[in-house]
Amino acid sequence: MESLDLRVLADALAWLQAGHSATLFTVVETWGSAPRPPGALLAVRGDGLVSGSVSGGCIEDDLHTRARPAQELPTLLHYGVTQDEAARFGLPCGGSLRLVQEPLHDTAWIAELLQRTTAHQLVARSLDLASGAVQLHSARRDQAMAFDGQTLTTLFGPRWRLLLIGAGQLSQAVAAMAAALDFEVLVCDPREEYALPFATQVQRVDGMPDDAVRALQPDAHTAIVALTHDPKLDDMALMEALTSDAFYVGALGSQRNQATRKQRLAAHFDLGAAQLQRLHGPVGLRIGARTPAEIAVSILAEIIQVKNAATAI
Structure with missing residues (x-):
């Protein structure tokens, strides 16, 4: 839903x-x-x-x-x-x-x-057409909408969330587009020099990136993207995100930087091959993006591609 x-x-x-x-x-x-x-x-x-x-x-x-x-x-x-x-x-x-x-x-x-x-929470709503009675139940992710001519069961899922690590120019562009796509957008950046306010529909999250990810309790409706290009901050978020239930985890950087990052995460944070394989990087679809706005389009296009593939299962 x-x-x-x-x-x-x-x-x-x-x-x-x-x-x-x-x-x-x-x-x-x-x-x-x-x-x-x-x-x-x-x-x-x-x-x-x-x-x-x-x-x-x-x-x-x-x-x-x-x-x-x-x-x-x-x-x-x-x-x-x-x-x-x-x-x-x-x-x-x-x-x-x-x-x-x-x-x-x-x-x-x-x-x-x-x-x-x-x-x-993911909720299933059942409507009995004969009486008009409505019942609410907890739903499973593998459950689908159903109608047998008498009872209509529809699913109402939680809002899709996007947590951005970093509040720079690229994050500003990603946040604006994600909000337009109806994501709940959260931004974490402990650096004082990036304390400029975002749009009103974007929520700032206090604390360090690893604390922000843990506090969010990422689920299968959550995407996390590290955009600071600072290993001290990005790695803190990624070590938590890659062990969570987030449906998408990405990080900014070249292929060479990504290879180095995975080696660092494996060595210092004891992440396994399966967890590291979940990392999308270089983040975004390859569309020849150059400007922050174009890169934001590529990032959100990949997030949507993964989201829709997951919900189609």
């Missing part, structure tokens, strides 16, 4: 708490070309205000109409079942969608789900 969809639930919760009615639409199945994947969310407030997307704009107008007046129980919707209907709603390449329309009445499950995902 993308954190953008968690934002949809946060908006719906705020609407309900303010006294509005709200309807939630969830993509449960797609055929052919579909702009949004199963699990994507759209919330429609009683006055027509929307949050999220389920089709890239193709069927949203029709969903506005369906959301008013609000229904009492969840229902199943089909779009693009025929070629004529696909053309009518502008679904690309004859694609078709199946969605669940769900009137929202209870705020308790939304608040609990948001609280648990903020605490970096």
